[in-house]
Amino acid sequence: MPLPKSLRQPIRRASTSSNSSRRNVCRQCNNLDPRGYASTVYHAESKKGPITSLTLVIDALSLERNKLPNEGGCRFCGVLIQALDAFFDGWRGNRGRVTVDLKEKGGIIVGVEGDGWKGELVEIYAGSASRAPWPTLGIGHHIPLNSGSDDTFNFARRCIQDCLTNPKHVACKTARKALNGTPKRLLDVGRITAPIRLIDAQGKTFQYATLSHCWGTGPILTTTKSNWKKLSSNIPFDALPPLFQDAVIITRQLGLRYIWIDSLCIIQDSTRDWETESSKMGSIYESSYITISATGSSNGGTRCLLDRRKPIKIDYQNTTRREFALRARKTTDHLPDIKTVEPAKPMGPLMARAWALQEHVLSTRILHYTTTELLFECKTSYRCECSPTRKSYPTTPALIPKAIAKQSKDHHALYDAWQRIVELYTKRELTVQNDKLPALSGIASKIKEATGSSYLAGLWKEHLASDLLWSSTPTSAGGEIRVLDAYRAPSFSWASLNTPISYYSPDEDERSTFNSIIKLLSSAIALSGLNPLGTVFDGAMVVRGPCISAVLSSQPKDGNWEYTLLIKGTSAIRISHDCMLVRHDMTDNGSKELEHTVRRAAHGDILAAFKAPVLCLSVARYEGWLSGLVLGRSERINGAWERLGTFSVGMEGFGKAEEKDVRLV
Template sequence: MQRKKALWPQRRSTTQARRKRCSICHDLDPRGHASSVYNSESEKAVLANLSVVLDLFSLAKTKDLREGGCRFCNVLIQALDALSIGWNGSSRRAFMHLQEKGTIQIELDNEKWRGELVEMYAGSASRAPWPTLGTAQHIPSNSGSDDTFNFARRCIQDCMTNPSHANCRLPSKSSGSSPRRLVDVGRAAAPIRLIDTQGKSFEYAALSHCWGSAPSLTATKSNWKKLASNIPFEALPPLFQDTVVIVRQLGLRYIWIDSLCIIQDSVRDWETESAKMGGIYENSYVTISATSSGDGNARCLVDRQKPVRLRYENTNGKETVIRARKTREHHPDKHESTPAKPVGRLMTRSWTLQEHVLSTRVLHYTDTELLFECRTSFRCECRPSRKPYPTTPSFIPRAITKSRKTFSAVWNAWHRIVEEYSKRDLTVETDKLPAISGIAKKIQGTTRSQYLAGLWEQNLASDLLWSTSLTALPDAHYFALSSYRAPSFSWASLNTPVTFYSPDEDEEDTLTSLITLISSSISVSGLNPLGAVSEASIKLHGPSRHGTLISEQREGLWAYTLIMKGTTAITISHDCLLVEDKIIPEDETAESKSNGVMEIVARRAQCGDRPTPFKASVLCLGVARYDSWISGLVLGASTTDRGTFERLGTFSTGSEPFQRAETEELEIV
């Protein structure tokens, strides 16, 4: 619980009481500050926490100790000089968090060091230089050390044997989700080789990694038989070599590596095996996540940056050593129900999100320490005790458990996953739907809902109302794709981060769908029924109104205003840049057609189009009602598929404009 400073007596030494605290660093003491907060699990143990903003310009000007400067600021300067070179010229401020009997953490407010923390702590509790500074858990200097492997084995063993980890029990394996091939890492004189599982069940690990410019060794039609005979250790990329060592250290014999266990130049084999990836990761004994490795040449068993030693001199001239190290903010937040946040190149890749979400157990090899997640708890080398924090592997199982009567928690989980997924990068653009199909399969297995190219029939109104935020994105995000990947009503049709509206609990009960799905048509382009699509459309029945969309520039950005008769102007959330186009109206006479009468419509801009001001006819479809307001889609007449519509963006307005709206049947492609 939290209590304000005024409710608790200040505990200060006589020396502290006699002199004023430093205005910059507050003598690195979390107590007695106007912002101090006292946390306590019981009335007997009151500990202070303090978060402040450091003025780095003032800190850098701190005088030498011999000239009466602050000895505590001096320690801060030593730490930043050693671990954040150039800090005094690159940042204006830093955020510092002090915890009584704990560590001191400093985060520079600069993109260069985003997510990185400088952590200061005492070498031992018996020799702490001042009473409020605590110690920190030792982290081995190499991720391949005996201590780190012992930590990994303890985490996995505890998860496998602890009765409270019922959610971590592996599901019964089915032939439909078992990998066709595995890498046998060898025993004694036996070689490393690729094996065909022939439908049998094996205990195996799985690797989650970045391909980068592609691994130097992949399975192909021409070499897989050779790989099934012998793979020399030295022929493996450095990352795969480290993976073999990890698998052996964990007491396992087999591992699934996508680049070796899928025939890369066989379309049929890739589509068949990639469709099973969700089950492959879920059924693995553990997923080895090469979180900080950018490609196959970047090892995960590496030396870590060692802590630095800082000199602190007290008022009596006695010198004490303090330690500081570079770490990253990765811990879960139980109060905010947010899981651990591993930092590394892997966390930016699209394919690896479902590998993280669907795995039962994960070992994250980051550049600072080893993290462990399962469906029940989280542990890391700096906090090795088991904690029942929310984790990414528990995200979908928890949502499924909550959705015993309705699937609202599952739909909310899907929205949060798509939001994260849409921020990530793809090497092959057509992989947008295949790379999340494993999660979609899990959702479908629970809800039995029809999958509509990234949307769900049972939650269609909410799913249709995704929106983009385009004000601070690279130019590529402002345009539609040059080739077809998904229908315009799907978020997968664009390369841009998307968000879904999240109503609070009271508002969620008032949500009313205004649309009815009449029919849908989804043409899958491969063997994966939840993967890539070649064509898709939905026919909806719902309230609609005709309107005019006006394009104009505001402060260098294009904005689009919707005008409907009887309403004030509405600024829409546009999907990407829009441009005008022309079509022949359907209801025009043959004579007017011959005279070239054309209707001005709007469409999504493609790379090479030049946006200009315009006024275009659009159709506004009311999709859902929340209390007294309505959200819907702004649709433009398709210029390529006559009689159908394409999505341009979303709008929100009061319910009045739709009280007399006509109910129409329309098709969106």
């Protein structure tokens, strides 16, 4: 019988220790013990009794003033100070905070607040299998000092072999191997004594690796119309960029003969070849034996087989002056979270690149080469060198297979997965801005195959209301978001802008009340290439739904711009604007009279306060609320409307709305 829900949740307990037993406990660091603190969390679901965790936030200046242990200072604070001095240059004198995450029988994870140390963490752990210096400290697994060591390659081979032979890895074994998704070319890395060369792989079956990597801005070896015959004969090892050399070494070490590298296996100055092969990328990565992810490399000139920073020894003596083996090493917050079903979070420059997301999502097996350790993911499980135990953790490659498996019971599962992927994707960077839709087309292909829905430049016909209600969430680093200089997608698509976006995520109770109140009358997406889910040069849809006219007001506030809907008989409604907006005066082709409207601001437009008429289209109703789109007249297409943002309002404010047919472009 499962535990009651109340017992499955982490609970907080106040310390029951007597004053006498706590008098030697440091109020600042709690002796680096997760137990017995006011905010200690007891995880009641543990089979071996309560396992505790604790997060401490310590003022950096207060910690710095701690006396040395031989001067009567806290020896546990001294452990933190030694780790901070070794890995966080400049932390002394910093007015920020030090975060200390403690977990019973685990390592101690330390971070420092500040942009200079963003994402940087240090793990403190017992360095010996003998008795730990205090009962709650865990023993750290050995991580080799070079990512090209025999130990690391053996770890990689074990992970792959376990995936291939484990009967529970059903999703990994059923990955699609369709011939129309196989690569046209492969790089034959042969044996050390044989030439490296491009081969024709079309229509044939090969066991191959794939490389996921950052191109960077520097020169990189590519295949072109003029050199592909030469590369088909012989590519000297020394002619390969350092990262490609490492990829060849890894491929050979794993017992493979072939590897697919996009810059070499696609003719880069052939539009037709690029469109054909890039449209197959999802299948190419899914069908590969292993994806080598150069996660920690910023470009082809940096290696992924490299030395790692050596752990440091930390001096520690207990009250009897016995010395213990205590270590500290650089780490990242990369482990999966089973409770929140969050997959592993590999850290490195590659994780900021848009193309790499679908390579990560669609690969069957991945080796992530980070600066600190090797991580392995497949469609079923996760392992890393610091946590090598085989467990069924949530993984990114498992996202779509799990959604497909749930689809029969929950028809929202795949669309929810798509929206979560789009949220992640829009935070990433593209070198070629017109790749916005092609770089996600492999994932779109999987969703289309499973649902049968029509694809509307980033939206799905069978999930239209929810997909239309995306919201722009510009970051502070993004500055003022404006419309692109060149057309890339219709305004109703998130692909029309360069901004992170988010969707409304209802819980199960809220989902039951979410109802679309629009009807799609027609839609048309004009493709500009061979990829049916790729680049578009035009798009439109006609929807019927409740509409009401309003005035949009723009005012500066706290250094930003605020946009508010003014509707007769209702209070002012603040909208979520897609980007900066400006008033626009245009001539109606029928009457030739000057008409006021609002449009997205372009680069060079001067922002100013304004009041101008707009149209509000209600899209969905849920729990007494309406959500919809704020629209301005299109200057490009006569009689059409372009999206400006979204709104949410109580239904009483839209009592006078009228059904209209609205053309969105």
